[in-house]
Amino acid sequence: xxxxxxxxxxxxxxxxxxxxxxxxxxxxxxxxxxxxxxxxxxxxxxxxxxxxxxxxxxxxxxxxxxxxxxxxxxxxxxxxxxxxxxxxxxxxxxxxxxxxxxxxxxxxxxxxxxxxxxxxxx
Amino acid sequence: xxxxxxxxxxxxxxxxxxxxxxxxxxxxxxxxxxxxxxxxxxxxxxxxxxxxxxxxxxxxxxxxxxxxxxxxxxxxxxxxxxxxxxxxxxxxxxxxxxxxxxxxxxxxxxxxxxxxxxxxxxxxxxxxxxxxxxxxxxxxxxxxxxxxxxxxxxxxxxxxxxxxxxxxxxxxxxxxxxxxxxxxxxxxxxxxxxxxxxxxxxxxxxxxxxxxxxxxxxxxxxxxxxxxxxxxxxxxxxxxxxxxxxxxxxxxxxxxxxxxxxxxxxxxxxxxxxxxxxxxxxxxx
Amino acid sequence: xxxxxxxxxxxxxxxxxxxxxxxxxxxxxxxxxxxxxxxxxxxxxxxxxxxxxxxxxxxxxxxxxxxxxxxxxxxxxxxxxxxxxxxxxxxxxxxxxxxxxxxxxxxxxxxxxxxxxxxxxxxxxxxxxxxxxxxxxxxxxxxxxxxxxxxxxxxxxxxxxxxxxxxxxxxxxxxxxxxxxxxxxxxxxxxxxxxxxxxxxxxxxxxxxxxxxxxxxxxxxxxxxxxxxxxxxxxxxxxxxxxxxxxxxxxxxxxxxxxxxxxxxxxxxxxxxxxxxxxxxxxxxxxxxxx
Numbered sequence: 001x002x003x004x005x006x007x008x009x010x011x012x013x014x015x016x017x018x019x020x021x022x023x024x025x026x027x028x029x030x031x032x033x034x035x036x037x038x039x040x041x042x043x044x045x046x047x048x049x050x051x052x053x054x055x056x057x058x059x060x061x062x063x064x065x066x067x068x069x070x071x072x073x074x075x076x077x078x079x080x081x082x083x084x085x086x087x088x089x090x091x092x093x094x095x096x097x098x099x100x101x102x103x104x105x106x107x108x109x110x111x112x113x114x115x116x117x118x119x120x121x122x
Numbered sequence: 123x124x125x126x127x128x129x130x131x132x133x134x135x136x137x138x139x140x141x142x143x144x145x146x147x148x149x150x151x152x153x154x155x156x157x158x159x160x161x162x163x164x165x166x167x168x169x170x171x172x173x174x175x176x177x178x179x180x181x182x183x184x185x186x187x188x189x190x191x192x193x194x195x196x197x198x199x200x201x202x203x204x205x206x207x208x209x210x211x212x213x214x215x216x217x218x219x220x221x222x223x224x225x226x227x228x229x230x231x232x233x234x235x236x237x238x239x240x241x242x243x244x245x246x247x248x249x250x251x252x253x254x255x256x257x258x259x260x261x262x263x264x265x266x267x268x269x270x271x272x273x274x275x276x277x278x279x280x281x282x283x284x285x286x287x288x289x290x291x292x293x294x295x296x297x298x299x300x301x302x303x304x305x306x307x308x309x310x311x312x313x314x315x316x317x318x319x320x321x322x323x324x325x326x327x328x329x330x331x332x333x334x335x336x337x338x339x340x341x342x343x344x345x346x347x348x349x350x351x352x353x354x355x356x357x358x359x360x361x362x363x364x365x366x367x368x369x370x371x372x373x374x375x376x377x378x379x380x381x382x383x384x385x386x387x388x389x390x391x392x393x394x395x396x397x398x399x400x401x402x403x404x405x406x407x
Numbered sequence: 408x409x410x411x412x413x414x415x416x417x418x419x420x421x422x423x424x425x426x427x428x429x430x431x432x433x434x435x436x437x438x439x440x441x442x443x444x445x446x447x448x449x450x451x452x453x454x455x456x457x458x459x460x461x462x463x464x465x466x467x468x469x470x471x472x473x474x475x476x477x478x479x480x481x482x483x484x485x486x487x488x489x490x491x492x493x494x495x496x497x498x499x500x501x502x503x504x505x506x507x508x509x510x511x512x513x514x515x516x517x518x519x520x521x522x523x524x525x526x527x528x529x530x531x532x533x534x535x536x537x538x539x540x541x542x543x544x545x546x547x548x549x550x551x552x553x554x555x556x557x558x559x560x561x562x563x564x565x566x567x568x569x570x571x572x573x574x575x576x577x578x579x580x581x582x583x584x585x586x587x588x589x590x591x592x593x594x595x596x597x598x599x600x601x602x603x604x605x606x607x608x609x610x611x612x613x614x615x616x617x618x619x620x621x622x623x624x625x626x627x628x629x630x631x632x633x634x635x636x637x638x639x640x641x642x643x644x645x646x647x648x649x650x651x652x653x654x655x656x657x658x659x660x661x662x663x664x665x666x667x668x669x670x671x672x673x674x675x676x677x678x679x680x681x682x683x684x685x686x687x688x689x690x691x692x693x694x695x696x697x698x
Contacts, residue, residue, distance in 0.1 A: 019590075022560075046200075046201050047200075047465055047466050047506075048200050048201065048553070049200050049201025049213060052202070052216065053201040053204075055204065056195070056204045059204075059206055070590075074213050077211065081207050082207055083207075113589065131419065131445060131447075133417065133418045133599075134419060137603065158579045158581050158610075159417060159578070159580065159606070159607045159610060161603040161606065164603055164606060197508065199466065199467075199506055199507055199508050200507075218505055219487060220487050220505065220507030220508075220509050221487055221509060222508060222509040222512060225485070225509065259580055260614075262581070262582060263549070264581075288444075288445070288578055290445070291444050291546075291547065291549065292502060292548060295502055295547045309419075310661075310665075311664060312447075312450055312451070312664055312665045312667070313447040313450065316445075317445045320445060323546060324546050327546065327547070340658070345665065365631075368631055369631065369632060371601065372599075372601030372602065372603075372604070372631055372632040372635060373601070373635070374601070374603065
């Protein structure tokens with residue numbers, strides 16, 4: 001099973017990033033092999049639709065589960081057909097959250113905020 | 123003759139000025155381009171309102187023809203498309219209606235459909251034709267609505283007053299693009315002057331003739347007046363800070379219809395503005 | 408860090424006047440001006456150091472190389488934003504260009520490239536103790552939503568340990584407002600007792616409700632129209648929105664602001680009322696078990 005987490009730095013000890021769409025990196029953690037891969041989030045530089053692009057990246061990297069503090073409704077719409085389960089993170093590092101998830105302690109994330117339309121009146 | 127009324131800062135009196143000038147001019151057209159928060163209609167209470175829906179074109183996918191090449195997903199600069207589990211998803215709210223994905227699709231799997239983003243309401247209040255643009259909440263941009271409003275107004279023969287949105291971003295630019303003259307409404311506060319400067323730069327950039335109306339004037343030094351004198355900007359007139367005017371305005375009443383004094387005030391402002399516009403159009407056709 | 412955002416819907420109700428007073432009362436270590444179109448907070452926060460400035464790039468803009476252009480007109484015909492015109496040479500209007508890339512795609516001779524375009528400037532004031540983040544959108548630009556996000560990001564990154572952050576918002580209900588709403592703990596709506604003000608207030612409450620953020624309402628210049636003030640209070644009761652105070656119209660407030668001071672720097676009736684609203688807001692913001 002592969003777990004995706006938005007992180008501020010490329011380490012397991014990194015804090016979970018408060019934003020999904022504009023996180024600098026994603027950690028993809030393989031539960032079976034215990035391998036960690038960090039990918040750059042190219043969506044962060046987008047002026048708009050960052051959540052959509054970031055979600056596409058997660059899907060393309062074959063994640064099964066996403067751990068995130070919050071998620072926009074557009075990103076959720078991308079993850080739904082891909083059948084990726086979404087859980088809400090707790091304060092702490094990526095490692096803390098992976099452990100908590102494996103122990104079944106993380107709740108499902110079921111509240112999605114409205115899209116931000118990063119672009120403006122143009 | 124199309125006269126745009128703008129201010130930079132919110133709450134300085136754009137609607138007060140544009141509504142009352144239109145009412146004083148009698149046979150005129152009032153156009154509300156502040157599509158996010160339109161207010162003019164609250165004063166005019168127009169009747170016989172006809173509604174026209176405004177829509178933009180967004181892509182529609184034929185899943186049978188789509189072969190998953192993802193050229194559209196790669197092309198879209200706005201991230202409005204995603205390809206998940208062999209299905210293309212379109213995000214209506216994020217789409218900018220550029221038509222690019224339809225062009226790049228090698229299988230002609232994408233066509234266009236209309237998405238309603240707001241409306242234009244046209245009604246009448248006495249002799250004033252009242253046109254209001256309304257953007258639906260959650261929509262990204264009101265520009266298509268403003269474009270339609272101004273396109274249709276070009277055929278109107280009467281004096282037209284355009285109530286602009288606050289600020290100086292592209293939505294304001296769109297509102298003044300075809301104006302014959304711009305009235306900048308200024309208030310005598312530090313913030314007011316700071317923002318007046320922004321719209322002053324904007325009208326200069328767009329080469330629109332302009333003049334200032336000083337609103338909420340009190341005794342003593344007026345920083346907005348000082349700014350106009352320093353920059354040699356024409357002051358068209360002054361509206362005093364007046365509790366009664368404020369009360370009428372806060373109750374959405376049109377001052378010129380309620381009080382002889384205000385009727386005179388705005389009529390003379392109107393005369394001044396009309397003279398200025400005529401002067402500008404003859405010297406700078 | 409608890410974040411308080413001040414919004415209004417209608418312009419000119421007093422967001423910046425109240426935000427600046429709150430910042431003074433709280434001795435806030437972190438604050439931001441998210442009205443990137445028409446920022447005003449910096450005019451009364453009295454910083455003596457110069458800010459760090461960063462260019463903000465919005466959407467790229469198309470650029471046509473006249474040497475390569477064969478005037479086939481494909482770009483102009485395909486541009487949905489009327490951004491391409493002919494004036495001897497084919498030219499792109501940078502204000503109308505949305506950076507979609509269609510012209511670049513259709514040009515048969517590769518005469519068009521998308522070039523990065525500066526859409527504004529971020530400014531960060533900091534002196535080791537306090538942090539003030541703001542930005543100015545370039546005139547005629549769009550993409551203000553993302554710039555707002557950058558303003559908040561810049562503030563949070565520099566003042567990570569601050570307990571409280573106060574954010575001055577922008578008028579309207581569009582992108583910059585939506586972007587400012589993300590991640591805040593509470594929204595204080597400054598309402599004005601006019602028909603226009605009420606209409607705009609309802610639209611902004613509607614917009615904020617989509618985020619499920621704790622929202623409270625106060626009325627500024629309440630005595631300019633008692634009837635409308637009561638209407639607003641009724642509305643809040645019906646909607647179960649905490650109503651946390653009335654601030655009177657005060658000509659001394661204007662004098663203070665024009666002097667570069669906040670209303671709590673001088674002795675005046677609006678200042679006294681703002682202090683009460685401030686305390687009630689802080690109680691609501693920091694209350695335990697709040698939604």
